[in-house]
Amino acid sequence: MDRSERSKTIPIDERSATRLADTGLRYGLVDVADETTFDAWLQAVSRGFHGERDDAAALARTREALAERRITGVWDDTAPVPIDPVATVASWIGEITLSPGRTIESWAVSEVSVSPTHRRRGIARNLLEGELRTAAAAGLAAAMLTVSESTIYGRFGFGPATLGATYQVETARATWRGPVAPGRIDHVTPQDAAALLATLHDRARLQVPGDTNAYPALWARMTGAVGDPAKTAPIRSVRYASADAEVTGVAVYRLRANEHDFTKHTVEIEALVTVDDEAYAALWRYFLELDLVESVSVEVRAPGEPLRWMIGDFRAVTERVIDHEWLRVLDVPAVLGGRDYAASGRIVLDVADSLGFAAGTWLLVADEAGTGVVTRLDAVPHATPVLELDVAELGSLVLGTVTAETLVRAGRITPRAAGDAAVADRLFRPARTPWLSTWY
Numbered sequence: 340m341d342r343s344e345r346s347k348t349i350p351i352d353e354r355s356a357t358r359l360a361d362t363g364l365r366y367g368l369v370d371v372a373d374e375t376t377f378d379a380w381l382q383a384v385s386r387g388f389h390g391e392r393d394d395a396a397a398l399a400r401t402r403e404a405l406a407e408r409r410i411t412g413v414w415d416d417t418a419p420v421p422i423d424p425v426a427t428v429a430s431w432i433g434e435i436t437l438s439p440g441r442t443i444e445s446w447a448v449s450e451v452s453v454s455p456t457h458r459r460r461g462i463a464r465n466l467l468e469g470e471l472r473t474a475a476a477a478g479l480a481a482a483m484l485t486v487s488e489s490t491i492y493g494r495f496g497f498g499p500a501t502l503g504a505t506y507q508v509e510t511a512r513a514t515w516r517g518p519v520a521p522g523r524i525d526h527v528t529p530q531d532a533a534a535l536l537a538t539l540h541d542r543a544r545l546q547v548p549g550d551t552n553a554y555p556a557l558w559a560r561m562t563g564a565v566g567d568p569a570k571t572a573p574i575r576s577v578r579y580a581s582a583d584a585e586v587t588g589v590a591v592y593r594l595r596a597n598e599h600d601f602t603k604h605t606v607e608i609e610a611l612v613t614v615d616d617e618a619y620a621a622l623w624r625y626f627l628e629l630d631l632v633e634s635v636s637v638e639v640r641a642p643g644e645p646l647r648w649m650i651g652d653f654r655a656v657t658e659r660v661i662d663h664e665w666l667r668v669l670d671v672p673a674v675l676g677g678r679d680y681a682a683s684g685r686i687v688l689d690v691a692d693s694l695g696f697a698a699g700t701w702l703l704v705a706d707e708a709g710t711g712v713v714t715r716l717d718a719v720p721h722a723t724p725v726l727e728l729d730v731a732e733l734g735s736l737v738l739g740t741v742t743a744e745t746l747v748r749a750g751r752i753t754p755r756a757a758g759d760a761a762v763a764d765r766l767f768r769p770a771r772t773p774w775l776s777t778w779y
């Protein structure tokens with residue numbers, strides 16, 4: 340059974356179904372083959388996120404894009420249009436990289452919406468707790484999501500695990516000082532760009548803690564290979580090939596004209612996927628040297644990328660950082676045992692989890708090779724560094740996005756002795772800056 344079938348065959352969480360039924364609501368799965376019900380669900384998602392009402396072509400595309408997911412809804416059978424769900428969730432078994440070359444399966448959650456007519460009466464809580472129980476029962480070690488607001492998911496044990504940077508570059512000030520790549524850049528069709536994004540992203544994501552597998556429809560949409568031609572027309576795609584003709588990078592961008600000044604177009608990079616530093620430098624240089632362009636921007640990049648160090652004027656780049664991917668640890672030994680460590684050592688993590696999944700006292704022992712093994716202890720031992728923390732903070736520490744020292748100083752975690760956070764930080768230092776390269 341493939342991952343999609345595995346996730347779609349999991350029944351609805353009984354505890355949440357009972358609680359919602361007690362308030363007159365029906366919690367169930369959507370059969371994606373039933374187009375009428377699925378379309379009503381898709382329109383409910385669109386309405387929930389203040390989007391447009393989709394036409395038949397857009398619905399058909401989204402049905403195809405989401406058909407691999409487990410689609411869940413809540414219905415109020417007393418509403419005037421009972422087929423429209425009052426709440427939605429989509430979830431699936433995804434894969435997240437914990438260390439370069441090491442991934443685990445994780446429960447991805449998306450499209451969480453509750454109708455404005457039914458908000459703040461506990462529907463989302465039932466849905467989220469139901470998703471976590473579902474994931475744990477299916478043997479998944481973690482759950483993950485990208486969020487509309489950073490205030491919602493901490494209460495369910497999620498912590499921000501990767502940060503996302505937006506870069507804006509004033510091209511006139513950004514004289515190229517980086518490496519000069521020996522290969523070539525060429526325009527490609529939207530279809531070829533979509534195919535390249537799929538294959539190169541599937542390589543690149545394995546190098547970066549926090550990145551996940553993407554769904555193929557994402558790339559087709561991003562490149563304009565599918566979609567409304569009026570909206571996708573200004574999208575262009577280029578690829579980079581090394582001197583020995585290996586394609587190692589692809590970029591998709593959108594041009595916006597300045598109606599008052601033709602020399603001041605702006606470029607928004609929709610995707611920039613590279614499997615090595617040479618392709619990264621080549622494609623950035625391409626963007627910064629475009630004629631008739633005043634600024635280039637890109638969202639959802641890793642904080643502190645080399646870009647700023649590759650141009651003449653440090654201040655040509657503005658970087659804004661927000662939380663991006665949120666991680667919820669369900670199985671502590673599987674998650675912490677699934678990454679590599681930067682040093683050998685031992686630390687005890689005394690984890691509180693109001694939903695129970697990750698609660699316990701856990702001893703992490705990392706050996707010289709960077710392999711970590713976690714065992715449950717009955718009590719906090721003497722003479723071992725200890726951090727007391729909530730599962731949400733564990734979600735933030737796991738990939739190394741934030742240091743334990745920072746969280747101690749923020750009053751978010753408690754070391755037993757001075758120096759215990761430093762022990763954790765020596766172990767958890769990531770091989771690469773954690774980064775999730777897409778939204779899902």
Ligand SMILES: CC(=O)SCCNC(=O)CCNC(=O)[C@H](O)C(C)(C)COP(=O)(O)OP(=O)(O)OC[C@H]1O[C@@H](n2cnc3c(N)ncnc32)[C@H](O)[C@@H]1OP(=O)(O)O
Pocket residue numbers: 387388448449450451452453454457458459460461462463464465484485486487488490491494
């Ligand atoms: C992974 C994703 O899909 S992210 C997208 C999330 N969805 C959206 O932003 C769409 C617009 N918003 C919504 O649809 C809804 O307001 C939701 C889904 C955010 C919340 O749904 P509700 O059913 O109203 O939430 P519910 O009543 O279950 O509240 C659960 C808890 O979250 C809190 N909460 C709910 N919404 C928010 C919010 N926007 N910000 C902060 N806290 C919130 C509630 O106060 C409550 O707290 P408590 O139980 O700790 O006291």
